[in-house]
Amino acid sequence: MSVETANSATFEEMERVNRQIARRHKINSFIRYILLFIVGIIMLYPLIWLIGASFKTNSEIFSNPGFWPQNPTVSGYVKGWQTSTPYTFGHFFWNTFLILIPKTIGTCISAALVAYGFARFEFPGKRFFFSMLVATLLLPNVVTRIPQYLLFRDLGWLDTFLPLWVPSAFAQDAFFTFMLVQFLRGIPRDMEEAARVDGANTLQTLWYIVTPLLAPALISVALFQFMWTMNDFLGPLIYLSSVDKFPVSLALKLSIDTTEAFDWNQILAMSVLAITPALVVFFMAQKYFIEGISTGGVKG
């Protein structure tokens, strides 16, 4: 066999192997994507069904298991919005935001302040206090419900929004403080020292230098708090007794309680509306959310 023929045979063999690898890669990818698609559909199906069912009539919800409505109607939304109370659903949304906005802002400010203290300053008992903070992470919420209720009752805060957001404005949510402490530990101190040499005091350093660096983590904190507050049912149930102060989560339950025959399409329609703000905010801030919860996101 001449050298040229040998070379050409080797080349063909290489081509064949390359083609084989490419084909195997394609098949692998195809299987992977199909699998992901199926699992994704299984996980998203309840949500898709919820949206579809909110456009069905009450009778169709139970007769048609599919998610696509045969006779689409928005009556669920229209009637659901009116509610069986003197207030529209808009009123309950407004109540939710009256809790949500101060709670989210308060959490961001207080958690950042406390985390900055733990991450950057030495003070007597720091280790003890930090371990106490971490310990409260492990404590089930239900354990503190009764003492908290008694405290807020004595303060005269029952049937107001205060018990629902004031604790968070004093960094009561240990998870957020812990998350920010971990994030801060990943940020070099040089910039803060440079700011101090530039004449900034502690609060100015926090505001002008640390907060912008903490932005991804703070966005995550705000998002978490937003979603958890939107979904919080137990807190409002315990502390609020007047219907005019109910947030969305209680209002949804209200529509189940007050009618004998449930109008499921109305409940589902309002459920869709109730989860919409959290979904919209999540998708808008998705990039920062992921950056924030994975610590050490600052480039040097």
Add this chain to the structure above:
Amino acid sequence: MAHLQLKKLVKKYPNGFEAVHGIDLDVKDGEFMVLVGPSGCAKSTTLRMIAGLESVTAGEIRIGERVVNTLVPGRRGIAMVFQNYALYPHMKVRKNLSFGLRLAGRPKDEIEAATKEVAEILEIEALLDRLPKELSGGQAQRVALGRALIKKPEVFLFDEPLSNLDAKLRASMRVRITDLHRRLKEEGRPATVIYVTHDQTEAMTMGDRICVMKEGHIMQVADPVTLYDKPENAFVAGFIGTPEMNLMNAQLSIAGSHTLKIGNQTISLADELASRIKASADDSEVILGIRPQHFHLAPEGTADTLSGEVTALEFMGHEVYLHVNVEGNSLIAVIPGEEYDPTNVRGSKVCLKVNESRAHVFDRESGKNISFT
């Protein structure tokens, strides 16, 4: 500008570790003082104490006529350039430069004029609207320098500012900083500078005076020439100079003629060196220090030479580094390229003649130089 004084300065950490042991240092108005030493010698700790970023355990820091021990960094009249630039990543260069002035509440037009002036001096006008992540290492370093310069401080503090740059850029920044210091002096606003580095080339080329530190103590403060020619102790002698000074254990005899015995080899000392040595006892244990440049190759059999075997050769172009084993001591001799004999290869025997007028003798116990006063 102002002079800076450290008096019996001590730094002790809560765990009991004492990093700085009561050092005294006087930096004159407009002087470029370099703190140099190996890692862990507390040069950065000292600088951070001057800046106010570390608390002072005992002693006094004076800037001008003020004791600044308890003042916050912003009120000390200092500006600092950090090792990794420490630019504020979310602010553009313009805001980075003017941050200190804005905090001080200076008028807008004054801030703009100062920013423009500094940008011109450092040739960073084109970078003013960029974010730090869009700058190269050298550009970021110039911005960091500008941030210090814009404040017109009494004392400039530099904490290893060039160590993150490549060798070429480091050399050009070295020149730029010394030029800037000279220029400020010529313009009638001399800058007092404290510059920390572990690189002795930086120290020797930039400093008016150099403070060599070791384990929280000052070993010597002197101008570069004195430091090189008359090191006060074996540590300074070994630290300053490239390649470093050859230090070997020897026995000094002063009975009759002065001789130094290194292993089995003895060299008689010329009158010049003998007269310089301040030794009281005969047969005292000493360290002989000879810079690699102060050896000459001598023909075999020449009296008062050190003979040994070449263990390695490094051709540097204009000179050759000969690594020679003399009585178990690994010495380096730098031979000018034109004097190098190509027959001296690895394994060959050579005789090294010592330039005695440049030789040093140190007391082995205290490390002090007993051949210079």
